[in-house]
Amino acid sequence: MIEIQVLIPNYSNQGDKFTADRHKSFESHAANLFGGLSLYPNNVVGIWIDEETQYDDQNRCYGFAINNITEGNKVAEIVEFAKTHYEQLGIIDIL
C-alpha cells in the first residue's frame, strides 16, 4: 500500500477561504476514487512561485492510499480534478 498526500489550498486566488461545501465535493470525488481519505491536522504553509510572482500558500493536507503504482492514474485524476475544482495552476501530491 502506498500513501499519497495531496495539498489543497485553504484560500482562493482572490484571497477568500474555500467553503466547507467546496472541500466536501473534493472529498466525495476522492472517496469515489480511493474508497476514502483522511484529513491531517496540520495546515501546511508554503510558497508558490509562478513567472516571478510569489504566492504564499496555506494548505490542508489529505491522505489516501493506493494499492500499487499501477493506480497512479487515479492520483493524476484527483490532481486534475482539484486543479479545476479549486481553480489552481498546480496541486502538489506527495508519494
Add this chain to the structure above:
Amino acid sequence: MEYKTVLGEIIKIDQEKVGSDALAFLVRCIQMAHDPEVNENDLIEVAYSEENPILKPGIIKGRGFIDQEALDHPLYPIFADLISLKGKNQGTFNSENALKQYSLTVSEASEFLGISPSAIRQAIKAHKLAAIKKDGQHWIIPASVKSYKVGSRHRKRETPALTVCFGTKKGSGALIPKFVNDIEMVTKNDQGLKEGVVMSFLSAAILTNTQGDKRFFRIVPGPDNEMKFNGFFIKGKFKIIEKINNPRGADKAFKTFTPA
C-alpha cells in the same frame, strides 16, 4: 434541534437517528470552534480524528476515514462547517465573500453540463457539486460545475453552445467576445467576418463598438437566442443578464470581466 451554518443554511438534526455519542462529540467540537484558545489545526485534529464516532479508523494512524458513508452522515456537514466557523471567529473566513462564490442556478449548470436539472440536483445531493440552498433555490459554485464535467465523464455536449461571428470590420464596427476558452473552428464567412463556435461556457462578455459607441453585454447559458449587430452575431443557448450602454462603463466592465 437545528444547526445554522456560517452561510446561513439550516441543518436539522434528528437526535435519535444520530445517537448520543455522535451528538456529545459534536457538542465538544462546537465548544472548540468557539474557544479562542483553540486554533483551526487543533479543531481539525479532534474533529477529523478516529475519535469522531461518524468516522471509521483510517489507514493513517489516529485519523478518521472520510468515506461515502461518513459524507452521507447528517452530522458530517456540521463538522465540516465548524472549520469555517473557527475561521469566521478568527477573522479568516468572510461569509459574504464566500456566498458570492455560489452564483450558478441549477438550470445554468444543467445547460453547461448538458444534463438534466434533476441530474444536477442529484449531484448536489451526492456532494458532487458544491452548492447551498437559499430561499428554496440551489446556488452552485461555477468551478465545481467545471470540475464535475472533468471528473465525472458525463456525456459531453455534441453541439456547440454558441456560434459567434466576431472581430473588427472597417465601417461595421466591432464585436469582441471574452470567453474562458478560445473560440473553436474559426473560419471567415462570405462577408469576410470571423465565425466560430463555443462548445460551453458559464459566463462571458461581449463588447460591441460602432465609432466609439461601446456597449457591454454579459451572457450566461439560457434558451435559444440570437443577438445581431452590424453583420456580427451570436446564436445559440444564451441569455443577456447585464447590459451597459455608456461607452466608458462598457469599456471598464469588459476590461475587468473574468469569464468562466
